Amino acid sequence: MTENAREPIYEMSVNVRVSWQAHSLSTAGNNGSNRLLPRRQLLADKTETDAISGNIAKHHHAALVAEYFAADGSPLCPACRVGDGRRAAALIDRPDYQDLSKEEGQMIMKIPTRSGEYALCVRYHCVGIGADTERWILFVKNQAEREKRHRAVLRALRDSLVSPDGAHVATMLPHLTGLSGAITVRTGVGRSPLYSALEGDFITRLRAMADETCRVYAFETVDAFYTLMNDFIAMSVPALHPFWWSERAEQ
Amino acid sequence: MWLAADYHFPSTYSCRIPMSSMSSAPVMPAPGPATVRLALIRTGIECFGLDAVREELFPVLRSAPVRVRPPERVAISQQVLRGYKWSEDKAKRRTAQESIIVREMAHAGGPMTVFLQVPEDFEQRLRVVLQAIGYWGQSSSLASFLGVTNSSPGAGESALPLSQLDGTFPLRPYFSCLAT
Numbered sequence: 001m002t003e004n005a006r007e008p009i010y011e012m013s014v015n016v017r018v019s020w021q022a023h024s025l026s027t028a029g030n031n032g033s034n035r036l037l038p039r040r041q042l043l044a045d046k047t048e049t050d051a052i053s054g055n056i057a058k059h060h061h062a063a064l065v066a067e068y069f070a071a072d073g074s075p076l077c078p079a080c081r082v083g084d085g086r087r088a089a090a091l092i093d094r095p096d097y098q099d100l101s102k103e104e105g106q107m108i109m110k111i112p113t114r115s116g117e118y119a120l121c122v123r124y125h126c127v128g129i130g131a132d133t134e135r136w137i138l139f140v141k142n143q144a145e146r147e148k149r150h151r152a153v154l155r156a157l158r159d160s161l162v163s164p165d166g167a168h169v170a171t172m173l174p175h176l177t178g179l180s181g182a183i184t185v186r187t188g189v190g191r192s193p194l195y196s197a198l199e200g201d202f203i204t205r206l207r208a209m210a211d212e213t214c215r216v217y218a219f220e221t222v223d224a225f226y227t228l229m230n231d232f233i234a235m236s237v238p239a240l241h242p243f244w245w246s247e248r249a250e251q
Numbered sequence: 252m253w254l255a256a257d258y259h260f261p262s263t264y265s266c267r268i269p270m271s272s273m274s275s276a277p278v279m280p281a282p283g284p285a286t287v288r289l290a291l292i293r294t295g296i297e298c299f300g301l302d303a304v305r306e307e308l309f310p311v312l313r314s315a316p317v318r319v320r321p322p323e324r325v326a327i328s329q330q331v332l333r334g335y336k337w338s339e340d341k342a343k344r345r346t347a348q349e350s351i352i353v354r355e356m357a358h359a360g361g362p363m364t365v366f367l368q369v370p371e372d373f374e375q376r377l378r379v380v381l382q383a384i385g386y387w388g389q390s391s392s393l394a395s396f397l398g399v400t401n402s403s404p405g406a407g408e409s410a411l412p413l414s415q416l417d418g419t420f421p422l423r424p425y426f427s428c429l430a431t
Contacts, residue, residue: 015261028331029351041263042326044360054391055332121261121393123385136296189298191385194261194395243300
């Protein structure tokens with residue numbers, strides 16, 4: 001990574017196999033009982049397996065990015081400033097939150113605790129920082145501001161993997177026991193490859209896709225991932241789409 | 252000429268059957284032709300800009316025959332999710348209503364192939380667009396490009412309108428749904 005100092009990144013993908021023990025990061029309601037149900041997913045090979053929703057991962061990522069934005073002095077929209085994902089009833093002063101707080105007595109709940117290896121894919125569209133990617137209009141024209149936001153996103157991404165967050169972490173913080181995989185980076189227009197870590201040869205497959213605009217960085221341990229992400233935080237910048245190069249040259 | 256682009260689904264995906272309920276969404280095993288066209292238009296704008304797509308690519312994409320060969324195996328599960336719906340009260344104040352929704356999620360075994368019949372002049376540009384596709388439908392329905400060749404769809408392998416179904420093929424392997 002360091003030999004490609006300050007190289008602009010158009011898109012980054014994280015393809016990892018992560019091991020979490022004794023967690024309840026994602027549940028699927030209680031079906032009217034006092035037993036919370038774990039999230040399950042049927043796979044194409046006909047096995048039914050434990051699963052974690054990407055929605056909850058995104059929710060916690062958004063909260064973490066908002067913290068880093070606030071720390072850096074980057075502007076936040078009113079909803080992000082108050083963590084308004086409609087998930088935290090207390091934050092938005094919902095009437096049903098008041099009802100909840102008045103509830104008397106305790107309810108015995110059964111919460112499933114699970115352990116396993118999970119395949120996780122994340123796509124980070126770096127070029128979209130400060131831009132409308134539907135019409136490809138750049139709104140944040142100050143590149144230093146874009147770089148600050150880019151660093152905040154990378155830090156949040158790093159933290160969400162090395163310090164997992166999700167449902168029930170107050171009482172069932174997962175034990176992270178393994179993290180391996182590959183980060184792929186596209187430096188020009190196009191996609192950085194993603195390949196499911198459910199496939200045993202996913203790192204080999206990803207490595208085979210490397211070319212002049214696609215780099216693949218494999219890692220075997222959580223500390224190797226952490227070091228790699230720190231290198232990206234220190235050395236990478238969000239790319240400018242070719243449509244904006246002329247605007248940049250005029251500045 | 253036909254272009255055939257292969258895609259890997261690295262995670263679960265969810266291409267909702269058109270006109271189905273948002274709060275209880277069944278899905279198709281693969282994106283339909285309309286979803287493919289929309290994704291090509293969106294990605295075309297990213298690669299070549301709005302003007303080039305409007306003037307040159309859009310007329311081709313609008314009329315190009317599209318065939319989709321689903322992955323070899325697809326497993327579909329129902330997932331319970333938190334959903335939000337905007338509603339307006341009498342004072343025109345907009346509030347988000349929260350509720351539980353059910354949405355099916357699919358997991359694929361094997362690649363999916365999109366076949367696109369295009370004029371030869373457009374081959375190179377459409378290869379670039381096919382290569383840059385990152386998702387079908389929802390942005391969380393991730394797709395990863397594997398490769399593109401010049402090959403035409405095989406008989407009985409791709410999604411087709413009922414009117415074009417060959418009467419000599421058994422209906423059993425087909426997944427029937429309203430796609431457009």
